[in-house]
Amino acid sequence: MGKSYAVIGDPIDHSLSPNIHSAAFRELNLDASYIAYRIPRDELEIGIEGLKKIKIDGFNVTIPHKVEMMKYLDKIDETCSVIGAVNTVTNENGILKGYNTDMDGFLDPIKKRKIEIKNSRVLLLGAGGAARAIVAGFAKEKSQDISIYNRTETKSRELVKFAKSLELNSSEITLSSIKNEIREYDIIVNATSIGLQNEDSIIDFDGVKENVLVYDIVYMPMHTDFLNKAKERNTKIIFGYEMLLGQAVRAFEIWHKIEAPYNAMKKALLGGV
Numbered sequence: 001m002g003k004s005y006a007v008i009g010d011p012i013d014h015s016l017s018p019n020i021h022s023a024a025f026r027e028l029n030l031d032a033s034y035i036a037y038r039i040p041r042d043e044l045e046i047g048i049e050g051l052k053k054i055k056i057d058g059f060n061v062t063i064p065h066k067v068e069m070m071k072y073l074d075k076i077d078e079t080c081s082v083i084g085a086v087n088t089v090t091n092e093n094g095i096l097k098g099y100n101t102d103m104d105g106f107l108d109p110i111k112k113r114k115i116e117i118k119n120s121r122v123l124l125l126g127a128g129g130a131a132r133a134i135v136a137g138f139a140k141e142k143s144q145d146i147s148i149y150n151r152t153e154t155k156s157r158e159l160v161k162f163a164k165s166l167e168l169n170s171s172e173i174t175l176s177s178i179k180n181e182i183r184e185y186d187i188i189v190n191a192t193s194i195g196l197q198n199e200d201s202i203i204d205f206d207g208v209k210e211n212v213l214v215y216d217i218v219y220m221p222m223h224t225d226f227l228n229k230a231k232e233r234n235t236k237i238i239f240g241y242e243m244l245l246g247q248a249v250r251a252f253e254i255w256h257k258i259e260a261p262y263n264a265m266k267k268a269l270l271g272g273v
Contacts, residue, residue, distance in 0.1 A: 002031035004054070005255065008047060009062035012038045016272045017060055020248045023268030027261040032057075039065065048072050051091070058090045058255045063129065073098040082166070083132050088251040099254055102133030105247030106217070107141065109238045110187075115213055117141035123178065123185045124148045125202065126192035127155035130217055130243075132162060134191055139166035147173040147181070150192075175202065183207050188230075190216045195224035202226075205233045212236070219244050245269055 007017040013036065021034040039047035041064050048069075051059060061069045066085040070076070073086065075097040080086050086098035110117060120143045124134060127150035138146055146163055148170060150156035156172045163170035173181070182188075182205070194202055195218040203226075205214070214230035219240030227237050245266055252260040 002033060003057040003255075005032065005034040005058050005060075006037040006051065006056060007034075007060040007062060008037050008039045008051075009065060010038050010040050012036045012062070015062065016244065016269055017248065019268045019272050020245070020265045021252065023264050024252055024261050027264035028258070030256070041065075044068055045072065048096075052094055052096075056091055058088070058251075060251055061087050061089060066129065070098065072096060079103055079136070082136055085129075085132065087247065088254055090255060099251075100133060101247040101250035101254070102130050103137040103140070104250045105243050105245075106130070106134050107137045108246030108249070109242035110213070110215070113236070113238075115187075115236070117143055117187070119144045120186040121184055122146040123173070123182070123188045124159075125188075125190045125194075126150055127152070127159040128191065128193070131159055131191045134189060134217075135159060135163045135168065135170075136166060139163060139168040143168060143187075145169035145171075147171055147178075147185075149173050149175065149178060178203055179206070183209050185209075185212060187213045187215065189214075190218065190224075190226045193218065195226050196220070198225065200225050201229050203229075205229050205235070208233050208235060210234065213238065215243075216240050217243050241269055 007015050015036045018034050018036050025032045044065055066087055069086045074095045077099045080098045080100040083100045088099040088101050090097045122138055122143050124146055148156045148159050160170045160172055212235050214235045215238040216224050216226045217240045218224050222239055230237055249260040
């Protein structure tokens with residue numbers, strides 16, 4: 001009897017996860033399947049019961065369920081409890097355990113490039129879904145400080161407080177201050193959804209120092225205006241798909257306890273981006 005996995009969320013039909021995981025199963029000849037399963041916002045409890053009934057072996061959780069799903073878990077790992085959101089679940093005989101692979105998924109491409117995070121000065125644009133995981137990652141890797149810009153100031157304030165609770169120096173920043181201080185940063189991250197609809201980048205990278213790392217977590221389109229403008233300044237760049245891939249690899253390894261076939265998964269993902 002093969003194992004079964006899913007990704008739950010709403011909307012879900014745009015998810016690239018089924019392609020990525022199915023490619024991994026094919027590469028390693030695993031008897032397993034992975035589907036996208038739409039669970040509307042207010043039907044999470046019924047949806048989870050349904051997944052338990054069919055004895056699903058594990059599932060990924062995406063918008064809008066990443067926080068509410070915490071209520072239905074029997075166990076959670078440490079990263080999950082720090083971030084306060086879940087995106088990967090294992091089901092062992094009806095016992096649901098939650099993990100959050102956002103942080104490791106985010107850090108993975110930086111580490112692959114052997115870029116030093118310790119003592120780095122970070123500028124983070126956005127305070128939405130993935131931002132807490134990103135802040136937690138920089139705190140874990142001992143960045144020196146993180147400046148946070150968000151259009152809604154209450155959200156950036158909350159995130160600054162969260163960073164400080166993890167002993168990471170942090171402060172809010174305005175767009176006009178970014179212009180003046182951009183030279184100070186070693187790492188600049190876009191965690192807003194700006195770029196999804198091909199919008200212009202909210203910063204222009206005027207005056208960035210050489211060798212700054214610029215990272216966009218938007219993965220479709222792959223070449224956002226944010227990254228295109230950064231490239232003109234000869235910065236190092238990381239594409240959003242690399243974080244998505246990092247998350248998928250970590251989820252795969254949690255479920256299967258074997259090394260994920262990174263290249264096969266990357267190929268499947270880039271076919272869909």
